Amino acid sequence: KTAAISCRVPRVYREMRRYFRPLWLCAALALQAQTPQPEPAILQALAAHEYNLASDGRDFLLAEARNSNYFLLGELHGENEIPALLHAIWPAMWKDGYRHVAAEISPWAADQLQTVSAGKGPAIQGLWTRSQADDVRSVAPHGAQVVWGCDMEEVQVESLIRELARVNPADPVLAQMVQLTKDKYVRAMAPALLEMARRAKDQKDERLNGLSLRHSLLATLNVESNRIGPDTRMIAQNARELLMKQQLLAHMEGATGKVLLRFGRNHLHRGYDARGISTLGNFVAEFATAHGQKVFNVGAFAAGGKEALLGNTFDADERTDELTFALLADQAKYPATLYDLRPLRSLLHRIPQEKRSALETNLIYWSDAYDALLCYKVVTPLQF
Numbered sequence: 001k002t003a004a005i006s007c008r009v010p011r012v013y014r015e016m017r018r019y020f021r022p023l024w025l026c027a028a029l030a031l032q033a034q035t036p037q038p039e040p041a042i043l044q045a046l047a048a049h050e051y052n053l054a055s056d057g058r059d060f061l062l063a064e065a066r067n068s069n070y071f072l073l074g075e076l077h078g079e080n081e082i083p084a085l086l087h088a089i090w091p092a093m094w095k096d097g098y099r100h101v102a103a104e105i106s107p108w109a110a111d112q113l114q115t116v117s118a119g120k121g122p123a124i125q126g127l128w129t130r131s132q133a134d135d136v137r138s139v140a141p142h143g144a145q146v147v148w149g150c151d152m153e154e155v156q157v158e159s160l161i162r163e164l165a166r167v168n169p170a171d172p173v174l175a176q177m178v179q180l181t182k183d184k185y186v187r188a189m190a191p192a193l194l195e196m197a198r199r200a201k202d203q204k205d206e207r208l209n210g211l212s213l214r215h216s217l218l219a220t221l222n223v224e225s226n227r228i229g230p231d232t233r234m235i236a237q238n239a240r241e242l243l244m245k246q247q248l249l250a251h252m253e254g255a256t257g258k259v260l261l262r263f264g265r266n267h268l269h270r271g272y273d274a275r276g277i278s279t280l281g282n283f284v285a286e287f288a289t290a291h292g293q294k295v296f297n298v299g300a301f302a303a304g305g306k307e308a309l310l311g312n313t314f315d316a317d318e319r320t321d322e323l324t325f326a327l328l329a330d331q332a333k334y335p336a337t338l339y340d341l342r343p344l345r346s347l348l349h350r351i352p353q354e355k356r357s358a359l360e361t362n363l364i365y366w367s368d369a370y371d372a373l374l375c376y377k378v379v380t381p382l383q384f
Helices: 011-020 023-030 041-046 056-066 081-095 107-115 131-139 157-166 172-180 187-197 213-228 231-252 282-292 323-331 344-349 358-369
Strands: 050-051 070-075 098-103 147-149 258-264 295-304 306-309 312-315 338-340 372-376
Touching: 041 323, 041 344, 050 056, 056 070, 056 081, 056 295, 056 338, 056 358, 056 372, 070 081, 070 282, 070 338, 081 098, 081 131, 081 258, 098 213, 098 312, 107 131, 107 147, 107 157, 131 147, 157 172, 157 187, 157 213, 172 187, 187 213, 187 306, 213 231, 231 258, 258 282, 258 344, 282 323, 323 338, 344 358
Parallel strands: 070 258, 070 295, 098 147, 098 258, 295 372
Antiparallel strands: 050 338, 306 312, 338 372
């Protein structure tokens, strides 16, 4: 399959895009002005299955959620529009049986957001704000753990170390790790910290957000260590993806109700993404099929505006990242336009492979990967 990496976020969230951007896209973009439009039937199908998110698009998403057990939202990072969408649809989804949001944050961060009052613990840096967590918990019973942390800790690794040291005050290895990260954790420390954490085997553990703090720390440091070298970055990505799946399954054990997954768009494809490693969405789809359940996945992209994360504000326009995005943005009638891509699949796959244009090949990728795509013409940077 052919597609560009679409995770447009700074620092640790953005770096993998730089290393794995497929070469085909450079040539495709150079020829974009000469790329033929898809056949009329495809354009007609797009027009016939285009929705205004502010009205019939919202109803469309809620109907699909009602008929599914897992609703996969492949989000942008660092803008106001996805939190606003979740605010708009989550109360109705709760009524339809959704009870948890599996999130691209660590169990430690999820615990902090849901159990620690504002100002009582460290400020949380990452993809969720405290107000977003409060928003999805507002319809739940008091004390409910609605948000599931299903990722490594990307930003505040030192906080996991300090928390584990807090419950093991006599452990000299953990005390040394705290000392090493007292100013700030940096990735270059990861190999040494991982070796130290492995030596501290007899310490007390703590369960945060229902999962082992020690395991979360070890998994985080393992991924971080492999991210350092160019020859081990793929190992790091595979390890992170496996951790996401393991943590999701651990949360699901004994849980009831439907689940919304909110991860970056690059994680929730059906099939494989262009790097061949982002398989969480495909894992959930296959898991649901094996249990006689249903999945609906929708991805979002921006055609303009700005995003903000970890102190950086950056351009959000993704039209030059994917030929499909450029086409959908050009066809979009509304500020937030939702496209049901499923009717395109048979139309696109009947085109002989040797006759497919670069655009049609890219349309096949996205219509196979996602049931729907949501185009925001302009997004606004998130304020923390």
